Each structure stands twice: as structure tokens, then as C-alpha cells.
Amino acid sequence: MREGVEWAAHCCINLSWVAPEKAVTAARLAAFYELPTAYLNKQLNALGRAGIVSSQSGPRGGFRLGRGPDQISLMDVAAAIDGSAQAFLCTGIRHRGPAGELAVPEEHRTRCTVARAFSLADLAWRRQLAARTVADLAAEVRRANPAASDYVRHWFDRN
Template identity: 55%
Template sequence: MTEGVEWALHCCLNLAWVGPDRAVTATRLAAFHELPPAYLNKQLQPLARAEILTSTPGPRGGFRLAQAPERITLLDVVTAIEGSTEVFRCTEIRQQGPLAGSPELYRDPCLIHAAMQRAELAWRRELAGQNLDDLTVAVSRARPGLPDRVRRWFHEAAG
């Protein structure tokens, strides 16, 4: 998984705290975590295409959440950035090498592939079962006062 997923999730969390009435530029979101603005902007574009964020052009433009935080799952964000392709790709290497047998030996699914599919399904279920609102609540409990500090930082920057 790329660092873009981490960046996207942090930006979504910050936008949830800033609120739906204020758009935040990619440059400002990048400044908050000292990230490269151009690269972060490239990570935010797929979120807009997936309708997780909205993008508004102009001097008062920027990004904001397109939906309520409870409607955005962590899987939605991961899928927007990484795509929905399976993480593990079985290439059937068991059919190669010095012990490779005849094709009828490989009618049953590869057990490594089956194990990896189960693990990925569990991972995706866990991400689909958590939404951005769950994350804001968990972070707020772990770091009391953080949402207010984040809001102030973004509001002061907007002047």
C-alpha cells in the first residue's frame, strides 16, 4: 500500500474536523503535515473522482468532504487511492520447476492463493466496517482537544 493512502486518510480526517462549510486547498492540507503539495494534490484527485471529496476551483476553493463522515468507509478511501485489484496475485508457480507435474495435479486451487484470499477478505471487511466518523471519534478520545486545534489551525490560515 502506498503512502498516498495514509495521506488521504489524514486529509479526510482533517476535513471532517474542519467541517463541511469550509474548503481547504491541497497546499494548505499539505502544509499541515509538511507534505509535497503537488504530490498530495495527485492523491486527492482520486478521492474527488470517487465522490469522497468535492473540489471547488477559485480563490475560496479547495477540498471538502462530499459526504457525511459516517458514510465514508476506510475501504472507500483505500480503494479510491489503490484501486480494487487484489493485493495478492497468484501466478501458479507451483506448476513450474523440477517437481512440476501434469496439469491434472493442479485442478484444486492453490492453497497459498486461498489463504491469501481469506486474509484479504478479512482485511477488506475490517476496513469496510470502519468509517471516517469512527476514526474521528477514536482519535478524539486518544487525543482530546486535537479536533479543536486542527480546526483553529485551518481557520486561522484561511484568515
């Protein structure tokens, strides 16, 4: 996964702690983590296209969650930023060169062992991300640091 997934997940947690009627600019979100605003804005726009955040233009504009944090899975965030294609692509090299000359009777032909292993790992990864929400992560952060949500809320309220 690209670093944009990490950035997007953190921004979603922070937006879950800001008052729902308050929009936060990309510049303000970027400043909180000292990230480049233009690149973070691209991630936020990708989240917007997926309906994870909504945006509002104008002097009071910015981003807010597009639905409740309990309705946004980590898989939603990852797919919005990195797409939903499988991580592993089998190119069928076992059929090329001398390896392709191995005679395997039709009744013993199976799906590529390597592709199957990576597909199972990809499926487990997707299920794990789909089972966790932004609300779950926000709760974990609050358990580890009970002041986190208040700090974030006040920091974003300053401007």
C-alpha cells in the first residue's frame, strides 16, 4: 500500500472527532501531520469520490466524513486510495520456457500454487480490513491516549 492509505486513515480518524458540521481544510489536515497539502488533497479527493468524505467549497469549506465512522471500513479507505485490484497478479510463467514443457496430465492440472497462496493471503487481508472501521480505530486510539480526541478537536477548532 502507498503512504496515502496511512494518511487517509489518520485523517478519517481525526475527522471522526471533529464536530460533524465543521469542515476541515486539506491544508489544516496536512499541517497537523506536516504533510504536503497538494498530495494530501489528492488523497482526500479520492476519499470523496468513494463517498468516505464530503467536501464543501468556500470560506467555511473543507472536508468532513461522508458517513458515520462506524460505516467506513479500513478496506473502504484502502480501496479508495489504492484501488481494489488484487495485490498479486499471476502472469503464468509456469507455462513458459522449459517449465512449460512439463507434461501434466489434464486430470492433474490445478490452479497455480503460487497464485493460490497469494490469493488466499489477499483475501485474508481484505477480510481483516473490511471487518475494522474508522470508529474501531478511533476507539483504540482513545484507549491508548484518552486525551487524543479532545486534543484533535481543539486543534482543528483553533482556525
